Amino acid sequence: MAKENFNMENHWLPFTPNRHFRQHPRVFVAADGMTFTTDDGRKVLDGVSSLWCVGAGHNRRPINEAIKAQLDTLDYATAFQVGNDKAFKAAEMIAALAPGDLNKVLFCNSGSEAADTSMKVALAYHRTRGEGHRSVFIGRERGYHGAGLGGMSVGGIPANRKVFSTALLPRVDHLRFIHDPLNHAFINGVEP
Ligand SMILES: Cc1ncc(COP(=O)(O)O)c(C=O)c1O
Numbered sequence: 306m307a308k309e310n311f312n313m314e315n316h317w318l319p320f321t322p323n324r325h326f327r328q329h330p331r332v333f334v335a336a337d338g339m340t341f342t343t344d345d346g347r348k349v350l351d352g353v354s355s356l357w358c359v360g361a362g363h364n365r366r367p368i369n370e371a372i373k374a375q376l377d378t379l380d381y382a383t384a385f386q387v388g389n390d391k392a393f394k395a396a397e398m399i400a401a402l403a404p405g406d407l408n409k410v411l412f413c414n415s416g417s418e419a420a421d422t423s424m425k426v427a428l429a430y431h432r433t434r435g436e437g438h439r440s441v442f443i444g445r446e447r448g449y450h451g452a453g454l455g456g457m458s459v460g461g462i463p464a465n466r467k468v469f470s471t472a473l474l475p476r477v478d479h480l481r482f483i484h485d486p487l488n489h490a491f492i493n494g495v496e497p
Contacts, residue, residue: 310344319452336363384412417451424455442474446482 444459
């Protein structure tokens with residue numbers, strides 16, 4: 306790609322070796338359906354739906370129009386002490402989809418925030434019903450629960466934890482990773 310077209314000094318990419326990236330940048334400028342367009346005009350298949358965030362496809366007209374209609378009507382309002390009609394409607398629809406009595410919805414801005422928030426809800430729940438001693442979390446080796454300190458604590462990716470070990474939650478244990486190729490896989494067609 307044409308490096309001279311971009312000043313890449315100010316934007317840090319997460320989970321990316323940034324110095325290397327600047328030498329070999331990969332830059333998208335457009336997306337439609339299942340494909341991206343790169344700045345040098347190549348088409349790239351979005352095989353992971355941009356990490357599961359675009360499962361309905363890029364540049365879908367009904368979604369674009371719904372976003373535009375909402376922007377034109379009510380772009381943003383804080384969620385502290387006030388609500389908005391569409392958020393209540395969305396919560397109602399999610400509650401109807403969720404199983405059993407899972408019928409309370411707390412909106413977050415990312416999976417990382419959702420992971421940390423759900424851990425806080427669990428702690429507060431047990432404390433409120435008089436069982437505040439229930440404060441141990443169990444994660445799984447190699448699990449990923451986002452970039453917040455709570456999510457990294459229950460997460461089990463060593464590279465993500467290494468630098469922050471002194472700040473991670475102390476009351477966390479990890480189950481071993483479920484994928485055990487020695488005992489679970491056919492090797493050359495032979496059990497186990
Ligand atoms: C299980 C799980 N938790 C948390 C996250 C973090 O989500 P986000 O990148 O939106 O912060 C992810 C993202 O892949 C995830 O798969």
